[in-house]
Amino acid sequence: MDTQKTRKTAFGAFAALRRNSLVPAPALVLIAGTLFSRVGDSLATLGMVLDAADKGMRWGVTEVFLADLLPTVVAAPFIGSLVDRVSARSVCLWALAVQAMSLGTAAAVDGFHLRVGLIAVSGLAGVASVAAGFKMLPVVAGEKHTSRANSLLTAGLSAAGLVGPALAGLLHSVSGTAFLLGADGVSFLVLAWCTALAVPRSVNVSIGRRPDAKLSDGYQALRTAPVVGPLLATLAAAMLATSIEGVAGVYYLRDVADGNETVFGLFLSTWALGSIPGALLAGRASWSGRHTALILGGVLGISLGLLCAGLLPMAAAIFPLFLLGGFGNGVCNVGLRNAVHTQVPAEVHGSAWACYQALSRSCIGLGFLLGTPNSLVTSRDQVIVSGAIPLVFALWSTLRTVRRRQPALGEASG
Template sequence: MATERNLIRRHTAFRRFWLARAVSLIGDGAAMIALVLLVSRGDHAGTGVSLILLAESVPRFFGPLAGALADRVGVRALLITAELVQAAVFAVIVLARPGLMALVALVVIAASASTVFSAAGRTVVPRLVDEPDLMPANAWLGTAFNLQAAVGPVLGGLLSAWTGPRGALLLNAVSFLLSAALLTRIPALPSLSTGTRSGMKGLFADTAEGLRHVRGNRVARAIILLLLLGVFFGSLDNLALVFLAEHALDTGEFGFGILSASFGVAMVASSLWLVRAAEHRSPVWVFLFGWFFTGLGLLLTAAAPVLYAAVAMQMIAGLGNGVANVGEETLLQKAVPVEVLGRVGGTLSSAAFLGSTLGYLGGGFLSPDTHPRLAFVIAGAGIFLTLALCAPGVLTARTTPTPAAGPPAQDDPDPTPSAADKELGATP
């Protein structure tokens, strides 16, 4: 009998993990819109929105520490705990109606749990699927992340208009509970860390060990540096896009909405394309060409004479960004031993947030309101320079993944099981 090519249909454990991610990410996208709307209607609205965005962002800088925790404990238990913590936080927000400062504290707790989930989640795919399925699996996860941006805000806006912001926040709490329930049905994924140190000192020591691994692993170092600098320059797109639409192209709010949507739609399309096309492609070239087209799209956006030309250029950038994200995850999984993957992945996430933060802080000096095209030129050229700097390190990547020790093989009742399924004893 022919093997089913569609990974979601073929691999029960991965399907459950993907559904868990898609459900909670869409809920998160809706909740962020609802939170901003909630605080924007109260006293000190401007300060409130800033504090909420900071509360959501600051915990992301502790990715290496979250990764150390992920490498020390059983992954499934940690993922479920993180989802339940977030469900509890949003339930409290809905039921208790906290004031601004209490709300900020609750968002910090939820963002911290999300940071831990992100670091632990990066270790799941290489332990669930076989090596040929790594890139298709990451492409499927890419669609879940892109749906967060494409569907979540629309859902949050509609629910907030219909039931008020707390309706969207309640949906988010429910989404975390559904995600936790789905995660109970994936393999346990016990810790693979060889460290014996316990307590906070041991956790900090493991964090330092992870950072030393990044420093000594040329491929991981190049990926993280490329992401840091690439996101720094790419964030100029977010700053300048509204001014390009309203001032340079004279298309107003409608033009800005179309331009913003085009990037996200292209990211979804690129992930869906890679779901079918990724299996026999090199993650090295997927990663590098993805960043190349991201830079090209931003550079060409600067020269777009009319709205629809700018939409086409933004779609080129979005396609590149979606492809690069899938290549990045797969490359990291191949280049980094799974027992330190949480820490390295946490460092990668922190690098991205640092890049965007520095980009938003520094981008204001470029006067994007009066010179939006210049901002896009600098963004595209900066990505090309970053690519030239980091590509040699990425090109040294190994083409085979680092093997990881696991539990004894067990039977899997799936009709077309993978070797990883058997190793981990997945159940339907």
């Protein structure tokens, strides 16, 4: 086969698509594969959760969630530094192959705990594939279109969050958990194909490499980034808040819905629905470079949505408040991704994003614990607290930002 001719044909098709798109075609291919894989992840996770519930395993659901959280927290710095040392494309393809094999094996075995262990292996490989994907996106999108690409990806992930659980519930009742695990494995093969198509070997050199990368490089890059560093605490508070609500809200929202499962399901969908326009609007050219405003504005939307939803236990009020919270979530996520892509050197993008994954998973795990029902506070109180925490941090960060800018304005006017 004439690989050069094939490559030219593929890039000819990409060029034709690029003329009609705001985002280059290779980036669209990579985004599409990522979204397909995210739906597959939803199938596998929810399938295992439903399997644990059907078997009456008290700690089964927790085990599934921990299998996704712990590998990222522990291994992210090591894997992130690997992504920065070698070709991001090669790391991504190998990691996706491991994920596909792990999920395929999980589909072929019967033991619940063995399946969870294989999911944990896939989660470890997932740290590498996600970090590598983050590193490759600016290369295939180009600096001019990276912001828009992040916007489309974030909006698409929210849409996948709507489609995945509903599809998983349907397929689980028809085909069982093994089918869902196998489907997730296939989704990683699809993403690998999209990655190989969108990122040809010829662009490997342009993806920053750092052979002497250290484990601390990722955290150092995040701390010293002009926008992300000062806002890390606020971002952590927002992640903690949403995970607290994710657990406590199950009990609180079911009470508000008077046990109506349809209304409860709509509550959950409303948040993801609101994040789609938030992500798309945050990617507009008029917001390019306004990372601080996007992150702080997004966190304020999240906090006000959660706080007021706890203070107003009425379905008619919670729907628009969750739309507001979801809108803020989409805005914040796009602002964060753009800030890291813009302000962190390309040679440490892999380490930085892997370390951010570790930070987010740590906050999520802590939030799950704090959101667990207890005898000290009600689930409604926990939801109120989940909104108050990021609100305090967001207002504090906003005040600090304004104070830092005032001297600069004074000097300029003088």
